[in-house]
Amino acid sequence: xxxxxxxxxxxxxxxxxxxxxxxxxxxxxxxxxxxxxxxxxxxxxxxxxxxxxxxxxxxxxxxxxxxxxxxxxxxxxxxxxxxxxxxxxxxxxxxxxxxxxxxxxxxxxxxxxxxxxxxxxxxxxxxxxxxxxxxxxxxxxxxxxxxxxxxxxxxxxxxxxxxxxxxxxxxxxxxxxxxxxxxxxxxxxxxxxxxxxxxxxxxxxxxxxxxxxxxxxxxxxxxxxxxxxxxxxxxxxxxxxxxxxxxxxxxxxxxxxxxxxxxxxxx
Amino acid sequence: xxxxxxxxxxxxxxxxxxxxxxxxxxxxxxxxxxxxxxxxxxxxxxxxxxxxxxxxxxxxxxxxxxxxxxxxxxxxxxxxxxxxxxxxxxxxxxxxxxxxxxxxxxxxxxxxxxxxxxxxxxxxxxxxxxxxxxxxxxxxxxxxxxxxxxxxxxxxxxxxxxxxxxxxxxxxxxxxxxxxxxxxxxxxxxxxxxxxxxxxxxxxxxxxxxxxxxxxxxxxxxxxxxxxxxxxxxxxxxxxxxxxxxxxxxxxxxxxxxxxxxxxxxxxxxxxxxxxxxxxxxxxxxxxx
Numbered sequence: 001x002x003x004x005x006x007x008x009x010x011x012x013x014x015x016x017x018x019x020x021x022x023x024x025x026x027x028x029x030x031x032x033x034x035x036x037x038x039x040x041x042x043x044x045x046x047x048x049x050x051x052x053x054x055x056x057x058x059x060x061x062x063x064x065x066x067x068x069x070x071x072x073x074x075x076x077x078x079x080x081x082x083x084x085x086x087x088x089x090x091x092x093x094x095x096x097x098x099x100x101x102x103x104x105x106x107x108x109x110x111x112x113x114x115x116x117x118x119x120x121x122x123x124x125x126x127x128x129x130x131x132x133x134x135x136x137x138x139x140x141x142x143x144x145x146x147x148x149x150x151x152x153x154x155x156x157x158x159x160x161x162x163x164x165x166x167x168x169x170x171x172x173x174x175x176x177x178x179x180x181x182x183x184x185x186x187x188x189x190x191x192x193x194x195x196x197x198x199x200x201x202x203x204x205x206x207x208x209x210x211x212x213x214x215x216x217x218x219x220x221x222x223x224x225x226x227x228x229x230x231x232x233x234x235x236x237x238x239x240x241x242x243x244x245x246x247x248x249x250x251x252x253x254x255x256x257x258x259x260x261x262x263x264x265x266x267x
Numbered sequence: 268x269x270x271x272x273x274x275x276x277x278x279x280x281x282x283x284x285x286x287x288x289x290x291x292x293x294x295x296x297x298x299x300x301x302x303x304x305x306x307x308x309x310x311x312x313x314x315x316x317x318x319x320x321x322x323x324x325x326x327x328x329x330x331x332x333x334x335x336x337x338x339x340x341x342x343x344x345x346x347x348x349x350x351x352x353x354x355x356x357x358x359x360x361x362x363x364x365x366x367x368x369x370x371x372x373x374x375x376x377x378x379x380x381x382x383x384x385x386x387x388x389x390x391x392x393x394x395x396x397x398x399x400x401x402x403x404x405x406x407x408x409x410x411x412x413x414x415x416x417x418x419x420x421x422x423x424x425x426x427x428x429x430x431x432x433x434x435x436x437x438x439x440x441x442x443x444x445x446x447x448x449x450x451x452x453x454x455x456x457x458x459x460x461x462x463x464x465x466x467x468x469x470x471x472x473x474x475x476x477x478x479x480x481x482x483x484x485x486x487x488x489x490x491x492x493x494x495x496x497x498x499x500x501x502x503x504x505x506x507x508x509x510x511x512x513x514x515x516x517x518x519x520x521x522x523x524x525x526x527x528x529x530x531x532x533x534x535x536x537x538x539x540x541x542x543x544x545x546x547x548x549x550x551x552x553x554x555x556x
Binding site: 005006009010013014016017018019020021023024027035036039041077080081082084085087088089091092093094095097100102104105106107109110111112113114115116117118119120121122137138140141144145148160198201202203204205209219222223233236237240243244247248251252255256258259260262263266267 | 269270271272273274275276277279280282283284286287289290291293294295297298353354356357358359366368369370371372373374375376377378379380381382385386387389390394395396397398400428432433436437439440441475478479482485488489491492496509510511513514517518523526530533534537538540541542544545548551552
């Protein structure tokens with residue numbers, strides 16, 4: 001009897017979660033006339049026109065390209081600097097380590113709204129405004145601390161004897177780190193990469209503030225679908241669905257670590 | 268794990284330090300700079316001392332935004348935490364359905380924040396949205412762009428939709444770490460379902476729940492994109508939360524001094540919360556997490 005009750009609760013909850021997403025999908029497959037004139041629970045004459053509009057118009061699809069470029073840049077930068085730092089935090093005590101670790105956390109928690117204006121002025125003054133690297137660096141504000149925390153959580157699970165044995169066997173630090181240590185925490189690196197990717201992908205405030213044309217992310221383009229004839233609902237919905245796809249594709253691989261990632265590696 | 272003292276570890280941390288200093292300390296110094304100066308344009312600045320801080324502390328606008336922010340964070344915590352625990356208790360423990368639940372529940376967490384806003388903006392519209400249409404059809408007047416209550420209802424249900432899964436996933440991770448022996452002992456004692464929850468599951472979940480509460484509190488405290496897309500802070504100023512107000516002030520009206528003073532005080536609140544968070548985490552780890 002209890003199993004059935006649980007199934008009902010889960011069913012209702014998942015329905016609550018999926019209904020709004022379904023509605024967006026539903027709208028993305030309709031024409032604007034159908035959206036505005038008839039109220040239907042599923043598209044009467046499904047059409048892919050809205051997706052075609054996005055995928056053939058550079059003003060639209062370049063938004064996805066821009067987003068992907070800075071997100072990938074950010075993920076690479078974040079991981080590259082976070083890996084050695086996380087190793088240091090997980091293995092050694094050094095002067096000020098706890099303060100530094102806390103300071104990193106406080107950067108992850110800092111409200112982006114506070115940084116929007118100074119970032120705008122800072123990147124404008126060094127001539128990086130409206131470039132992909134500016135957004136990638138700005139997103140390091142919260143992604144580097146996140147990556148350090150997640151990786152540190154995984155690295156603590158690796159016994160220190162492995163390090164010591166490797167050093168006795170004559171491995172240098174660099175060779176040990178790349179050849180032995182990184183394969184051991186491969187899943188941790190994957191999870192950290194996923195979360196850096198995700199948090200950079202979902203952020204809008206900073207990426208919108210730092211770009212105008214050349215590096216404009218898809219999420220900022222979406223906010224401007226209002227044309228002369230009102231909002232193009234179908235295209236807006238299709239664009240929204242396309243932004244959900246990257247996350248939905250890889251989520252299966254990190255399903256068991258997702259709580260750990262969101263809790264900064266601390267579950 | 269026993270850590271060894273090694274000051275050379277600083278070299279490993281150095282890249283992070285430089286990068287975060289570059290992207291956090293320098294901008295923050297700009298903010299500090301603005302907060303103590305006044306300008307009449309043309310890049311001429313005058314020392315203003317603590318004038319802006321005094322002005323912000325006396326401004327009703329900031330206190331109102333803070334009040335709305337606390338109300339918002341309070342309401343969503345009061346809904347999301349119990350609901351998240353309830354969902355976690357009902358999740359299948361293993362097997363195929365557990366994976367399905369994990370994947371589907373994570374979906375809202377991975378949607379770009381402005382798309383979350385767009386989804387609910389559409390979903391709540393009376394003419395084309397399922398929620399708005401249904402409410403309208405059963406005779407409830409619902410218009411989130413005009414009616415304060417409807418606007419609040421929309422942004423709260425949106426946040427519940429967006430983040431309850433996070434609480435549920437964390438609680439689920441906590442539940443999975445409880446050894447089977449605890450449940451068997453409870454069975455022998457013929458403990459009721461409530462007692463199992465109260466004396467076994469809840470204490471074991473307490474650690475992750477603290478993390479969930481603090482994460483949700485802090486993230487909701489700096490929420491910007493989702494309510495901005497749905498209501499734009501309106502109707503009037505009814506849903507203008509702290510971040511929305513700050514961006515309006517800094518990028519909209521370019522009131523640099525007051526906005527900077529506002530930023531610093533805002534940051535201070537967050538910093539205090541982050542410290543509580545950090546203390547909770549480290550105590551939990553010491554206790555043998």
